[in-house]
Structures are given as C-alpha cells and as structure tokens.
Amino acid sequence: MGIVLDLLKQDVRFHEGLKACMNCGVCTAICPAAEFYDYDPRMLVSIVQSNDEEAIIELLKSDTIWYCGQCMSCKTRCPRNNCPGLVINVLRKISQELGYFTESVKGRQQILIKRNIGDTILKTGYCIHPSIVKPELHPEQGPVWEWVYNNPNDVYERMGGNFDKEGAGTLRKINNEVLGELKAIFEVTGGTLLFDKIEKFSAMKAREAGLEGTDGNIDKYIEKVNAEDKI
Amino acid sequence: MKAEGKRNIWREYQKEIACDHFYYQRSCIRQNFFPASEKTFLKILRDELGKDIYDDPLHTTCTGIGYHTDVVPFDTIQAVVARHFALMTEAGYKNMAISCVTSFGIYSEITETWKEFPEELEKVRKSLKKAIGKEFEVPANIAHASDIIYKFKGEIAEKQQFELINKQTGKPLKIVEHIGCHYSKMFPSKGVGGAEFPHVLSGMIEEWGGEVVDYPERRHCCGFGFRQYMVQSNRGYSLSNSKKKFESMEPYMPDAIVANCPGCNMFLDKWQYTLAEMQGKTYGQNGKGIPVLTYEELAGLVLGYNPWDLGLQMHQIDCEPLLDKMKVPYNPEDKYLGANKKYIGRPEVAACLA
Amino acid sequence: MGKSIVTIGGGIAGIEASGILAELGYAVSVIEKEPDFGGKLKNWDHLFPNMRKAEEIEDYLSRKGKTPGITLFPNTTIASFENIKSGFVLKSNHGVSYSAHAVIVATGFEVFSAERKEEYGYKIYDNVITSADLEKRLKSGTPLTTLAGKTPQRIAFIHCVGSRDAKVGNTYCSKVCCVTGVKQAIEVNKLLPATQIFNFYMDLRMHGLEHEEIYKTAQEKHNIQFIRGRLSEVSENIDHSLLIKAEDTLSGRPLKMNVDLVVLLVGMEPGVGTTAIGKACNIEFNQYGYLKIPDVHLAGNLTSRKGIFVAGSCSCPMSVKDTIEHARSAAFEVHRYLIEN
Numbered sequence: 001m002g003i004v005l006d007l008l009k010q011d012v013r014f015h016e017g018l019k020a021c022m023n024c025g026v027c028t029a030i031c032p033a034a035e036f037y038d039y040d041p042r043m044l045v046s047i048v049q050s051n052d053e054e055a056i057i058e059l060l061k062s063d064t065i066w067y068c069g070q071c072m073s074c075k076t077r078c079p080r081n082n083c084p085g086l087v088i089n090v091l092r093k094i095s096q097e098l099g100y101f102t103e104s105v106k107g108r109q110q111i112l113i114k115r116n117i118g119d120t121i122l123k124t125g126y127c128i129h130p131s132i133v134k135p136e137l138h139p140e141q142g143p144v145w146e147w148v149y150n151n152p153n154d155v156y157e158r159m160g161g162n163f164d165k166e167g168a169g170t171l172r173k174i175n176n177e178v179l180g181e182l183k184a185i186f187e188v189t190g191g192t193l194l195f196d197k198i199e200k201f202s203a204m205k206a207r208e209a210g211l212e213g214t215d216g217n218i219d220k221y222i223e224k225v226n227a228e229d230k231i
Numbered sequence: 232m233k234a235e236g237k238r239n240i241w242r243e244y245q246k247e248i249a250c251d252h253f254y255y256q257r258s259c260i261r262q263n264f265f266p267a268s269e270k271t272f273l274k275i276l277r278d279e280l281g282k283d284i285y286d287d288p289l290h291t292t293c294t295g296i297g298y299h300t301d302v303v304p305f306d307t308i309q310a311v312v313a314r315h316f317a318l319m320t321e322a323g324y325k326n327m328a329i330s331c332v333t334s335f336g337i338y339s340e341i342t343e344t345w346k347e348f349p350e351e352l353e354k355v356r357k358s359l360k361k362a363i364g365k366e367f368e369v370p371a372n373i374a375h376a377s378d379i380i381y382k383f384k385g386e387i388a389e390k391q392q393f394e395l396i397n398k399q400t401g402k403p404l405k406i407v408e409h410i411g412c413h414y415s416k417m418f419p420s421k422g423v424g425g426a427e428f429p430h431v432l433s434g435m436i437e438e439w440g441g442e443v444v445d446y447p448e449r450r451h452c453c454g455f456g457f458r459q460y461m462v463q464s465n466r467g468y469s470l471s472n473s474k475k476k477f478e479s480m481e482p483y484m485p486d487a488i489v490a491n492c493p494g495c496n497m498f499l500d501k502w503q504y505t506l507a508e509m510q511g512k513t514y515g516q517n518g519k520g521i522p523v524l525t526y527e528e529l530a531g532l533v534l535g536y537n538p539w540d541l542g543l544q545m546h547q548i549d550c551e552p553l554l555d556k557m558k559v560p561y562n563p564e565d566k567y568l569g570a571n572k573k574y575i576g577r578p579e580v581a582a583c584l585a
Numbered sequence: 586m587g588k589s590i591v592t593i594g595g596g597i598a599g600i601e602a603s604g605i606l607a608e609l610g611y612a613v614s615v616i617e618k619e620p621d622f623g624g625k626l627k628n629w630d631h632l633f634p635n636m637r638k639a640e641e642i643e644d645y646l647s648r649k650g651k652t653p654g655i656t657l658f659p660n661t662t663i664a665s666f667e668n669i670k671s672g673f674v675l676k677s678n679h680g681v682s683y684s685a686h687a688v689i690v691a692t693g694f695e696v697f698s699a700e701r702k703e704e705y706g707y708k709i710y711d712n713v714i715t716s717a718d719l720e721k722r723l724k725s726g727t728p729l730t731t732l733a734g735k736t737p738q739r740i741a742f743i744h745c746v747g748s749r750d751a752k753v754g755n756t757y758c759s760k761v762c763c764v765t766g767v768k769q770a771i772e773v774n775k776l777l778p779a780t781q782i783f784n785f786y787m788d789l790r791m792h793g794l795e796h797e798e799i800y801k802t803a804q805e806k807h808n809i810q811f812i813r814g815r816l817s818e819v820s821e822n823i824d825h826s827l828l829i830k831a832e833d834t835l836s837g838r839p840l841k842m843n844v845d846l847v848v849l850l851v852g853m854e855p856g857v858g859t860t861a862i863g864k865a866c867n868i869e870f871n872q873y874g875y876l877k878i879p880d881v882h883l884a885g886n887l888t889s890r891k892g893i894f895v896a897g898s899c900s901c902p903m904s905v906k907d908t909i910e911h912a913r914s915a916a917f918e919v920h921r922y923l924i925e926n
Binding site (some may be wrong): 011012013014017030032033035036037056066068069070071072073074075076083089092094096106109110112113114116117118121125126127128129130137139140141142144145146147148152154155156157158159160161166167168169170171173174175178179180181184185186187188189190191194195198226227230 | 238247249257258259261263265266267270271286287288289291292294295296297299300301302303304305306307310311314336344346347351358361362363396411412416417419426427450451452454455457460461463464465466467468470472473501502504505519523539540542544545546547567568569570573575576577578579580581
Binding site for chain 3 (some may be wrong): 022023024025026027028029031034035040042043076077078080141144218
C-alpha cells in the first residue's frame, strides 16, 4: 500500500465517511457543488474506493477535491451511510500535508484561507472578526455593513455588545492568556504544523514559478492565486 | 400538501433538550452580523423564562470555519471543543447551548466520533492535558440555541405582544424557514423534526401565528460553502445557490425568511442586495427584498421588543414592511442611532432596494 | 393418518401449502387474522411475468381452500403457543385451542411504509403514491389522474424505495420491485399513451427468462425512459406538481425534473404478524427480521425449531410464483416430517 492510502486509512473520518459505495448518485443529485462546478461526488468516491494510489494522487493534485462546499447534504441521503463530504476533508488534509494542493488553481487558494481565517483565529480568538470583512473585498456586504465597519464601537455598543473590551459579551476582546491556550492547542495537535505546511509549500511553489520577492515574500504569487491565474 | 404527514414525522424526532442551567457558546458570525440576537437570546432566557445561562468570557471560536475550510485539522478542532467542555465543567455546567449551527454540527460530529471511536476521545484527553493541563466531561445535553426557544415557544406565546399575522389582511404571515445544513443533515436525530422536515423553526412560526412556506428548494443549502464564500473568486457558488432558493420561493410571496444558522441569515440577507444590484431584480413585494430574521429576532418581535434593540437595522434588507404588516411600532428616526441616541452617520441607501 | 396441522396465515403460501397437505389426508386448520383469505393478492391487478389477472390465482386459491380436510378460521389470531409432547397447542383470540403435530408459519410480508422514506414526501405531497396504491387504482378501473383530477403529462417510477437502504434499515433487495415497476410503467403507457414515463433505477434486476424481455418490451414498444440514478428527493411545486432530483449516473450530471405523479416502488418487509408469531413460537429471526431458515440451499422451509415450518414471504421477499413454489416445498417438508415422526 502506498503512502496516500496509508494516510487515508489512518484518519478516523475516512472510516466514518466511506464504507462501501454503490454508485447510486443520490449525493450528486442534491450536491450544490455538482450543480455549480463540473463536479460529481459519486465519481470522486469511486476513485477513492478503487484503492488506486496513482489515481488518488491525481485527485489530490486536482481542483476536484476543492469544489465541495461542506454542506454535508450527501450524508443525509446516502443509503450506505457514507459521507462524501467527510472523505473530502481527509483528501484535502492529505493534499496539504504532501504539498499537492499547490498543483491546482483551487487548491492554491488554501494560502489565502490560512492567512485570512487561520491567522485570525490565533490573533483574535474568532474565525471571523469585523476587522477582516473589509468592504472593498466584500462588495456583496452592501452599504449597511460598510456603516457597521466604519463605526464598530458605536454600532456594537448600540447592539449591547462588548466590542474589543475585557469581560464577557459579544465580540469581547479575547485575552492573551486565552489566546495562549488556543496557540498551545494548535501546537500540540498539529494545527500549527498544518499552517506551516501551507506556508512552506506555497512558498516553494512561488519560488518554482519565479514569483518570490527578494525578501522572501510571496505577494505576487498570492495576487495570481487570488486572480486564479495559471502558475 | 397534508400537514398530518409532517406531524407524523415530527413525532419520530423528539430530541431531548435540557430545561435549565446552560453554558452558552457564542457564534463568530452571529456576533459579527447579528450581535443583538445573542443579547436577545440571553435576555429571553433570563428575563422571560427565568433560566440560568452562563456567558463565559474565556471561550473562543470553535474554529469551525477553519475546519470546514480545511486549515484547521480534526485533531485541533477536537481539542478546542474539548477546551470548551473543560470550561463548562469548571463552571459547574452540564448543558451546552450553542449559538451557531456550524458549531452545533461540529459538536455533534465530535461527540458522535467519540462514541464510535473511543480511542479518539482518549487521544483528545491526552492532548488537551498536555497543551493546557485541563480535563473535561462530555456535556450531558447539547442543544442549539433555537432548540431552547423551540422548547419554550409556548411560554413565549403566553407573553406574546404581536402575532405573526398580517394585520392589514388578517391572514397569517407567510414565512420561509431555513434550517442550515449542519443543524440536522449530518445527524437527523439531533435536530427537532429531523433532517427532511425540520420542525425547530416551523414550530415557532406556527405557535406564534404564522404560516410556513414549503417551497421546492426549501432543503437546499444557502450556498455558504465555506471556502466557496471565503475566497473571493469562488463566490459565484455561494450567490448562485442563494439565488436558486430565492427563485424557488418567489411564487409563494413570502413575507419574511427566518433562518436558524447565522451564516445563512447573513447570506440570505446580503445576496438579495447583491442580486438586486447585479440584475435589478428583487424577490419581495413592491420592489423590496424579503426581510430575513434570526429566530431570536422573531421571538423578540413577538415579545414586543423594540426592533432597533433587536438589531434589525444591521440587515441590508429593510424589515419595515414586515413591521408594518405586524403593526409593530418603530421610530424611523432612531434606526441608525448609536447608544444614547448618538448620531453615528447612516448607511448609504441601496439603490435597487429603495 | 389422523395427524393435524395448523397453518398461521391464509395468504398465497398458507392456502397453497395447506391445500396440498389436505389432499394428502391431513387435517389442516388455517388461521387468518383478516376476514378473508388470499392475502395481498386481492390488491394486485395483473401479475408479472405474463400479465395474467391476479383474480385467476385468487380463484385457484379459493378452490384450494375448499379442499376437504381444510378448515378456515378467519378473523383469528394466535394468543398463545404451547409445546406438548406430541406437538403444539395454539390458543386463538376467541379462546379456541388447536392442537397440531406440525405448524406452518405463513404470515407473509408487509409493504414498506413509504412515509419512512421522508425525503420522498409520501403522505405529505398530494401526488406521491406507491406501487401498491397504483395497483389498486389500476384494478379499480378509475382513470389515473393527479389528485386535482388532471391527466398526468409525466410520471416517474422510483425504484428501490425501502430496499437496499441502510437509512430505513432494509439493506436487502426486495426482488419484485424492479419488474413490478416496469410492468406498471407498461400498463400506464397502455392507458395513457401520451404520458411520458420515466423509471429511475440503480440496477435493473430483471433476472430469469422473462423479466429481461419485459424490460426490452417496455423500451421497444412503450417508450419508457430508463434513467440510471437513485432518486434523492421529491418536493412539491406551487401547482402541486413535483420536483424530483437524481443524478443521471450514465452522464454524470445532476438531473432535475418536474413530474405530475411519482410512483414509489415499495419493497417488502417482515410484517408485525411475522414478528409476533415468530416470538410466540420462539423461533429465530435473521438479521433482517424475517424468519430464519437453517440452510439457505437445503432447508428453505425449516426454522430453528423442529415441527415448525415456514412458507412464503415471511422468510424472505418473494414473488407470487416463488411463493407458490415455496409453499409446495413446505408441504413436502411437513409431510416428510410427519411420516418420520
């Protein structure tokens, strides 16, 4: 057995997510991603079920594994109690661990997410914080959000919040001691390691593509990833 | 449509919801976009229902968005959740009240994993101990915050100030309910009413006088898609899924949408604005959008709370048409004022929805 | 010979086995909980594979039930079951005792309760019916319309409802639904030639000499469209037509379709009667809740207890044809047992 199959089988979610698939298609039928992208969770599961290491590696390098929106509607319906969405989580984890994610347009986006959501978690204790929902990057949020964004102290105070202050309450400041605990958990459980791998493999890809700055920054690479340009 | 068929299904899914003494787990998205909803929830529990609920400053995000965007490993999120269980245990609580549907899904997935694979639980106990020296008990009861409102919907009805009735026509308000995929699609038995015909919101709507709209794409995802929204170039996924739902509900002419999940709340509100801007089309009546409420806001309106204390001014889609139908009084002048009526500027008017 | 037999269940299997044993000279009491005999046969219109009227088999069984030596006890259930040296004593709900040297359990099956497949909206949406409902409507001869009285423009037959589905607890194949679905599609096409008919299937299990022929005929002569994909959900449109979603797995794309009528091809389940009688007789069940046979090849009519035999679909899903054959072999096994003991 190859390394990828080994990694798959070590993940408890793989056993929860894939028992045996009979290719009935109920997952694809209601999959929001299947309707939007050229994507078929049934076929993806078929490839994984084949135990074909090479075919699975191809998958890990492809856009395919990044189309799922994690709604898990597939789990409700599967007559064999599989959950393609959970298999996806495992494939994505392995793709990042082995660096395959930088081979695809959608996979490369992981650096954007790591620097946005990932870093925000450790910096603020929240996945989403008003400071990262910048109106210029989120035109869909509309003028009301812009008003909130520009007046966070006043708006959150009006809403009975405790914005950026000590103590309990909405959007309170999460203190350094707590953030320290969060960081310790990330270090002990592989969270920090995954962040580092996403950074490392992205930097490698940037270098390989000649998109690394003289000081080692990968801003140009990130710009291209953002624009879904070929790299 | 035969309502009896649904009632039979609901009888199958009677989930156990604790009565009192809750440890509150806040939601990242709700705090950002519907902060007053969490305040309202605490107020309803404490002041209206006389319950004890603990709002712990020490808890953090569950990292759920990080997990579903795949930058946070399963081992890590398990330990973060375990830390919350440790905080709950230390504070002397056994029942979790979770504000976010994504978190609720995470808590369900993790506790189910521990049941099926006890070695995972042992692994988490060890890693939490190693990381921060804490130990924990698994909660006796894990409820989504809406489960608790559902459980006490009758008590709320007893104090009801405003019915979900269009006072202009005397007819029940037609309300779309949106449950949020992670509430019960993964574990149907963990949701009130199961996965196919969830009853958690429809139960509230009917109890308070409204009528639930059953439209074809009722079960479809709002389109959040985690990485599909978080990455700007993927957002077409998110928008197109919401659009599909609006198109599907449009013929029923709903008076409002009520959502269970803070993410869905935000998207169903904001994407209506985006679609109005992009295609000049609105899905509500008289060229307006369909107001999108959280269940806390809905309960607050029913209880007669001031709409601006409920935070309805933070919605991109104006809720005034709904307030007018319900004959809920409000002062338009106060809408965008800060605390103590301080003037803090106001949002630009959204052209398509004016 | 003077030996007596009690058959529990007066459906196809019970009557057929009892008739043969009565012909062989045994005294057979047939206990039936319903007021009449023949089981579910009275609900079926035409039978595959040759489309004969179900009434022909009903007539046959009705004659068989009159074989001298048979006594029929309608509206009767078993209240207690006792072992005695020479065999068994069964007491009915009417307080009557029956002694038997051998017992045949022929309690049949139940049609899967389609409302348990929640996502298909049976008993919620107006125009979702089951294959059993359709059979009754075909038999009644009333025009096939939507609830609002409209002739359906499009009908979808949905295979594997309540079968091969861990979600509803039935992982087995019910064997008869594939061919029933194709048979009914042909019948509907004959009645409503302008109506488009679609069958959504995972595999078409059209085994044997005749079933595949029915499938071919459906395609060649009746313009039935077969879509390989299991149905994922049904929802109702504002005009009470139905929106259905599946994947066309041959093209690998999700498929949505509006139809006027959905027919759910419901599978078989062991009935409450089988469960109750099995428990009363203290015989074993298999993992699916049917009565357990000790050897799938060589002892298809035996149970875990000596002297208690099984006939028909209380042991596994069976067609009418298979049920009659199984009942005949049950009669043989009982006869052999009574000669040997």
